[in-house]
Amino acid sequence: MKKVTDSYIQDHIKKAVIKLAPDQAEYLWKQPVEKANGDEWYLDGLRSRKGVSGKVIRYASSLAACLALCLLTYYMISLRVEATVYLDVNPSVVLDVNSRERVLEAKANNRDGQVILKDMDLKNTDLDVAVNAILGSMVRHGYLNQEQRIVLLSVEGNNRKKAEAIRGRLSGEISICMDTLLGSGTVLDQEIHRDHELEGLAEKYGISMGKAALLQKLLADNPGLDLEKLTEMSIRELAEYLEELDIDLGAYVNYSGQEFQKAPEKETESQGDPGERREEDPEEESEEEETEDLEIEQDALEDDEDGDEEDASEPEESDDDSGEEPEESWENQEQEKEDREDPEEDRQEYFEEKKEEKEEDSLAQERIQRKMENLKRRMELLAKKKEEQREQEEAQRESQEELLGADDQESGKAGEKPQTEYDPEPDYEPEYEPEPEYDPEPEPEYEPEPEYEPEPQYEPDYEPEYEADEEDGEDD
């Protein structure tokens, strides 16, 4: 048996074919042929390859498919809702946002919201621009004004970090926008998570998910609240109502501004009454005390110059006289606004300023105490003067009565003398005229009359003068 290998087989097959293959080149060249135009049947399978090779077509088609896939993916991502922003004042507006923070859809949750969004095409606009436009529209339509400037911002998103970032940025943006439009405003912000219960609550009462989330939290802690009543309230009304019930709204939502940490709704109500705001901010209180003390000081100086008794009672009246306080509070608001814009960067400066303010406050307090003591002394002196004058008057009256009694017995000449004796009376009369006005006020504070009566220090100064007069009169 002969061993057969692969090469052996191939070699023999090749030799056999070479033997069998006809050699007809000359014959075939002599045969007449017609030139093909490319549509012939024997060219099937070659026409498609004209110009471009199969590899190029394959690569090009795969590249096009990848490109189409990328475009499709990008398009799908840009159409996907990454976060939902809810804005509630009384108008309720919902903004669906994609990953590039562009508005996919703006919806209204109530009729007021429809009014706000009327004639506004916010689709595909930047989220910040859209929020600014909505706030501007709210101001134009009167939903945000000096009395009502609380906005509830709620953000919901699958990506918590993204939602948190949007909430933080938008809160600041809205705060700045409200400051620009209204002078100041409060932003209540919260992050919410959609669930069936929340959706049901929002659908049932026709409110936004943000407001529904807030009410849900409120009801969880305060089951006695009337839900239907709360759903009908605007955010400002809700804040006022909760304050009446002594419920701290800060436990449920964040506040964007430092000035409304305790009761933001107060700010809106007490804008025209700075006395209430003074209780909220201790720093402002100290500053306002300073202004009061300065007024007292000025009044005291005027007292010194005029020697008028009326001005002595002004320190008490100055509590009600706070015409400069709104300006003060406005300056404070501006300072706080600046602090709020970038608190992290200016934190150190802020603390230094606070320290300086405290030092200034302590110095001012010391000054005020000193001035108060001086004022007290002056008041005491004035009170003593009054008492002495009264005593003198009484003494004069007594002496007059005595003189009149003596004149009855003597001739009518004596009656003319007292007129000359009491000529100086008009000099004192203007001093004692305002007594009835200011008597009731200084008396309860100092009540010094019995205390200073026995004091001998001032008696010798005045007594000899009047005694001498009386003696002169008697002598006359």
Place this chain on the structure above:
Amino acid sequence: MLIFAAVAYDRPQEKETIFIEETIFYRIGAGDKTAFCELYEKTRNAVFSYALSLLCNREDAEDAMQEAYLKIRSAAHLYQPMGKPMAWVFTIARNVCLMKFRQRKHYSGVSLEEIQEDIDCSDIEDREDRIVFETAFHILSREECQIIVLYAVSGLKHREISELLSIPLSTVLSKYNRGLKKLRKQLEERL
């Protein structure tokens, strides 16, 4: 030494690939006889073996081969260089063979599977060559025969054969090995 010698003997010989300049078709299209003769001489064995493996009939294969070269002459001016001149030649040869087969089927009314092989090997003088060639066409399937003959004669690689026959490369390789194994076994008995 023996091991090296055995390895050297078993190592398959380097295939003689057919090199054709692509410009040869422009020359043929321009009426250059030398160019046509050169192309014919280089490719006739491959084209004949391919036609024979497709048609399994010597006369038909010779007719198909003649016709294929006439078509190559008439379409040479349409050739566009793509780096595969042999593929262009084989495509025309296949189309001609398929047309031949359709005509034969039309006249005889038998399918490709029912066609009886009629390969006259009387012209092959060498006994071993004749036995190997006859055995290959008798015991191998049509595809196995095509692959082995094309590989042995045309100088095409397995990948090029898979593209030409529109058969996956793995199938080409498995059929090639299986066909050779069958041939070896049969030839060892006959020789």
